[in-house]
Amino acid sequence: MDKLIRVDLTHLTVRTEAVPEAWLGLGGRALTSAIVAAEVPPTCHPLGPNNKLVFAPGLLSGTSASNSGRLSAGAKSPLTGGIKESNVGGTAAQMFAKLGIKALIIEGIPEKDTWYGLHISREGVAIREDGTLQGLGNFAVLEALQARQARKLGVICIGPSGEYKLSGANISVKDPSGKLRSHGRGGLGAVMGSKRIKYLTIDDEGAQGLQMADPEAFKAASKVFTKALMEHPVSGQGLPTYGTNVLVNILNEAGGLPTRNFTYGQFDGHEQICGETMHETIVARGGKPRHGCHAGCVIQCSQVYNDAQGQYLTSGFEYETIWGLGANCCIKDLDDIATADNLMDDLGLDSIETAVAFGVAMEAGLLAWGDGKEVLRILREEIGKGTPLGRIIGSGAGSVGRAYGLTRVPVVKNQAIPAYDPRSVKGIGITYATTPMGADHTAGYTIATNILNVGGQVDPLKKDGQVELSRNLQIATAAVDSTGMCIFIAFPALDIPECLPALIDMINARFGTRLTGEDVTGLGKAVLKTERAFNLAAGLTPAHDRLPEFFRTDPVAPHQAVWDFTDEEVDAFWAF
Amino acid sequence: MVITIKLFAHLRHGRFKEDIRPWREGTRCGDIVRELGLRAGELGIVMVNGEHAPLDQALEPHDVLAIFPLVGGG
Numbered sequence: 001m002d003k004l005i006r007v008d009l010t011h012l013t014v015r016t017e018a019v020p021e022a023w024l025g026l027g028g029r030a031l032t033s034a035i036v037a038a039e040v041p042p043t044c045h046p047l048g049p050n051n052k053l054v055f056a057p058g059l060l061s062g063t064s065a066s067n068s069g070r071l072s073a074g075a076k077s078p079l080t081g082g083i084k085e086s087n088v089g090g091t092a093a094q095m096f097a098k099l100g101i102k103a104l105i106i107e108g109i110p111e112k113d114t115w116y117g118l119h120i121s122r123e124g125v126a127i128r129e130d131g132t133l134q135g136l137g138n139f140a141v142l143e144a145l146q147a148r149q150a151r152k153l154g155v156i157c158i159g160p161s162g163e164y165k166l167s168g169a170n171i172s173v174k175d176p177s178g179k180l181r182s183h184g185r186g187g188l189g190a191v192m193g194s195k196r197i198k199y200l201t202i203d204d205e206g207a208q209g210l211q212m213a214d215p216e217a218f219k220a221a222s223k224v225f226t227k228a229l230m231e232h233p234v235s236g237q238g239l240p241t242y243g244t245n246v247l248v249n250i251l252n253e254a255g256g257l258p259t260r261n262f263t264y265g266q267f268d269g270h271e272q273i274c275g276e277t278m279h280e281t282i283v284a285r286g287g288k289p290r291h292g293c294h295a296g297c298v299i300q301c302s303q304v305y306n307d308a309q310g311q312y313l314t315s316g317f318e319y320e321t322i323w324g325l326g327a328n329c330c331i332k333d334l335d336d337i338a339t340a341d342n343l344m345d346d347l348g349l350d351s352i353e354t355a356v357a358f359g360v361a362m363e364a365g366l367l368a369w370g371d372g373k374e375v376l377r378i379l380r381e382e383i384g385k386g387t388p389l390g391r392i393i394g395s396g397a398g399s400v401g402r403a404y405g406l407t408r409v410p411v412v413k414n415q416a417i418p419a420y421d422p423r424s425v426k427g428i429g430i431t432y433a434t435t436p437m438g439a440d441h442t443a444g445y446t447i448a449t450n451i452l453n454v455g456g457q458v459d460p461l462k463k464d465g466q467v468e469l470s471r472n473l474q475i476a477t478a479a480v481d482s483t484g485m486c487i488f489i490a491f492p493a494l495d496i497p498e499c500l501p502a503l504i505d506m507i508n509a510r511f512g513t514r515l516t517g518e519d520v521t522g523l524g525k526a527v528l529k530t531e532r533a534f535n536l537a538a539g540l541t542p543a544h545d546r547l548p549e550f551f552r553t554d555p556v557a558p559h560q561a562v563w564d565f566t567d568e569e570v571d572a573f574w575a576f
Numbered sequence: 577m578v579i580t581i582k583l584f585a586h587l588r589h590g591r592f593k594e595d596i597r598p599w600r601e602g603t604r605c606g607d608i609v610r611e612l613g614l615r616a617g618e619l620g621i622v623m624v625n626g627e628h629a630p631l632d633q634a635l636e637p638h639d640v641l642a643i644f645p646l647v648g649g650g
């Protein structure tokens with residue numbers, strides 16, 4: 001039977017519990033958000049003893065289903081002050097599932113001024129006092145932990161940013177090639193740091209494995225599902241070839257590529273940083289244009305990017321990071337951006353929050369526009385060493401904006417707005433405004449329909465249809481985030497009719513349930529409502545479901561678009 | 577009339593990134609797509625001056641036509 005494991009750091013105890021009836025059908029985001037909503041007082045301090053950090057694999061994680069190896073992490077966010085769920089690839093989710101751990105709940109704060117590690121295995125969870133890795137970057141932590149054991153371990157850890165409890169700190173998870181993926185957004189690394197956990201190691205040797213209610217039905221559904229993923233042009237060809245960075249030129253063309261801290265919608269250096277150039281560079285330098293973040297990913301949007309000497313520079317080099325330091329900070333040197341990406345991975349910083357924070361810092365005059373070398377210095381010397389300036393920038397875009405008295409600060413609920421300008425791609429503005437997560441493009445990726453012609457077409461420059469589009473996508477995403485599936489399965493799911501039913505068939509075959517499409521939509525709605533209720537109780541009102549004022553007053557070139565939704569129109573999002 | 581055509585991703589292979597040349601008046605997006613030898617199944621996004629455009633849209637002098645295959649990210 002699957003179980004919950006509760007680690008209490010105040011008393012240094014571990015308890016294994018049966019999964020309460022109400023949570024049996026939940027996984028991933030649905031489960032982390034249900035646990036946080038039920039057990040964390042909404043008004044607690046996110047870095048205090050009453051916050052809890054919850055990890056949960058998705059419903060299908062650990063099975064052979066394609067792209068199902070995502071791990072959700074949840075807590076009250078120190079960045080937004082609301083509920084947070086962030087999911088990631090890597091090897092940990094599949095190990096959790098094989099060990100029968102439906103969720104791991106980390107609560108309390110240790111009395112002693114020291115650091116701890118958790119070791120998770122068939123025997124349960126062991127709490128180890130271990131200060132030896134304190135201050136180390138994530139890559140050194142991975143190496144040191146693996147050196148202690150011959151078997152391949154799963155690792156979840158924080159870098160110095162998490163130890164400093166910066167609101168831009170992420171939680172890193174080891175991927176199959178021994179590099180990192182991140183629970184990026186919302187400062188969850190600071191929550192882990194507040195609990196003085198430097199790392200979790202996972203050993204699934206001798207694990208019970210998964211129970212499958214109907215293996216034959218599962219196999220059949222899984223085949224249909226994988227076929228849909230392979231056949232759709234976006235998941236089958238576009239993402240594997242160019243990665244997510246193919247979006248630079250598309251958003252630039254559409255006038256939705258936020259440039260120079262959201263001042264313009266197009267960047268004159270777009271060809272230097274675009275997916276096409278990146279693909280050529282990767283191939284010329286002997287890198288890997290396609291690479292998966294977890295075993296079982298058939299899409300493989302990730303890549304390995306080498307330097308000019310053919311040495312590893314970074315992997316998982318995403319559009320949002322490249323946009324953030326590229327167009328938004330006007331840095332045209334892709335190698336500088338790649339070096340910064342790797343440094344942010346090592347320090348354990350969310351690359352979206354940090355890149356947007358640098359854009360705001362440039363606007364404040366702290367460094368020159370386009371100065372990639374100074375970005376690298378600040379990462380190493382200021383954030384890496386925890387200087388006062390480093391802490392201001394490492395705590396995110398809102399933090400820099402407040403410290404320097406700026407008004408062009410692109411955040412919602414204090415979380416940095418990612419790579420799509422909401423004035424010229426209006427659907428995504430509704431998502432930024434309304435998602436309980438704070439500005440987050442993945443919460444309801446309207447770019448698919450506004451820009452990419454997937455799942456129909458809704459004109460990005462008009463208001464019509466955007467609220468419905470964002471609502472439908474947010475509901476579907478909340479459900480998909482609960483299955484353990486990577487959100488990129490949405491591309492085939494929106495266009496290929498067999499895809500979603502096959503996903504539901506797999507869930508039913510795994511658990512012996514009889515869920516219908518309607519049940520899954522119901523799950524998505526319930527997740528959003530649970531999260532929203534937590535936020536309201538935490539003091540995040542409809543007044544926080546708003547974009548910053550400058551989007552209304554400053555038109556963005558080339559379409560001279562402004563954000564023109566009324567408050568009532570935005571609030572209508574919640575009418576479901 | 578002079579039209580700027582921009583191609584992206586694998587549509588560039590064996591063709592070009594950008595091409596600026598005269599076309600006869602009344603040329604539609606679809607005419608250029610055919611002339612470039614692009615198959616309907618290859619097309620993802622067609623934009624004229626940064627806005628999505630249908631293939632039967634007639635082009636105006638100095639328009640910028642951008643053609644992408646079906647790709648995505650996030």
Ligand code: SF4
Pocket residue numbers: 067089291292293294297298299300301302486487488
């Ligand atoms: S498509 Fe990309 S993000 Fe999704 S599972 Fe594969 S590598 Fe990870």
